[in-house]
Amino acid sequence: MKKIIVTGALGQIGSELIIKLRTMYGTENVLATDIKQTDSVMEGPFEVLDVTDVKKMHALTKSFGADTMMHMAALLSAKAEENPLLAWNLNMGGLMNALEVSRELEMQFFTPSSIGAFGPSTPKKGTPQDTLQRPTTMYGVNKVAGELLCDYYHKKFGLDTRSVRFPGLISHVSKPGGGTTDYAVEIYYKALETGRYTSPIAKGTYMDMMYMPDALQAITDLLEANPEKLIHRNAFNVKGMSFEPSEIAASIQKHIPSFEMSYDVNSELQSIADSWPDSIDISVACEEWGFKSIYDLDSMTIDMLENLKLKMDK
Template structure:
């Protein structure tokens, strides 16, 4: 088999940071081309600055490195996107179209496009939300992801471009700071606990949302991309489930170690967004098609997050 050379857009984000490292281990450091809008001096590997709204720049990168696969992660997220909806739509869709067109023209073998539970609206079954639910999103981010799912399917049906996608729940990881998503309270609370700071939650205490630990999210991504083409029956985006909890349940789990953690619940505009999203996800199709199964529960997630953030902050104190 020919060597895979993989381009990642938006590689400095929460997901891209970890995904790049995992792909390097699998395909070799020199075969992973990480890109983002700004320089990333701490990245260990091949990194280029790339504006994904610039078609010619993407095409030049694909030709320069002889790219065979693209993981297109660059996007403006849900909460930040609501501040500037028109520019969010323009950026999210233009970058996707550029990636799809470059991939079609230059016969890229596989494209990964991350979708989100933000594609769902408030007219769904919020418990065990089915794969085939109506998509009436309440945010411009969700609208762009729902449109992106259909464009991915279109390029597969029309041009046989192998576009694959996952509807990520809230992704929780210790590797980077919150990035402007509605579920990011579930990352920030761990940082506050380890730093012995009070935490102000922008969602109500009983807002149940589906989440996934970073290791599970990355593993799901790689398992999907490595699955045989004939096994992929969903050409919009697969539901995947990790676990579901409320801010209160997560706080209780953290308080088993950090009993002094203080929380003030102060719901803002993100509460309305969260209230339109699923409380849990039915991922039967992913389990059936490519044997998906999450490994982390709230206890193991909490233990892993706290352990790694303690190491991170202790090292920072030592090095400062």
């Protein structure tokens, strides 16, 4: 039975990942950590941890007896552009600390990368698993460096590192946390609250997306994958769908015909979105560990609207 420590457990992915991991491995076998505790902390082991404090990270991990580190703490793309120095110190310093603790304690290691690791010179359609990566954002630079560090720790020290490149993640549980693809979450809230939405992303801007249940399944599937079959190990391309703003609006209008969407493009967000692929090739993840997704745009829309209605009615 695994014993897992999760950093950034109150974040967009972490808050839902904790629940899935505790269902799979037992509540007492998953230690949630974050930089501060809130009233919404889920039941089960929790410790306050600043990931830039390597001594405390090592002490907590060792005392818990963890054999797996899931490093989820990070500053997301839009927030990272607002404060590049903080992003570097948190994203890279925290990752180095997590890798070192995992190496010293001989643990399995997972951390998510992102399609933000690609840049404007990357092929935009059918983006290969292995391709040119020259991002133009601090977040992207962090993610490329992180992918290389994880590969280095695997080759140099034999650390069992694993990672996926997530696209935009959509969830009815966690609200947006400062990512460029947040519009694809906000639009559902506004559709139910006001019946209209102003998109900060221009019409025709395709980006890969994934519904959170598929993302969580991808993490646990990769965690359990046979290491002998993992050729790439780190930063597997994964996705659930690719769409542009008018397509998600049209999907919502199938259920809320009166819904209206307009555009007021945010130039900074748009420049980030334009630097990312339109659609990535996920064949390597499918071949090496059987990645698959269940939700497409319309099935996700149905589930999002149903669950958000329930949340708002409470």
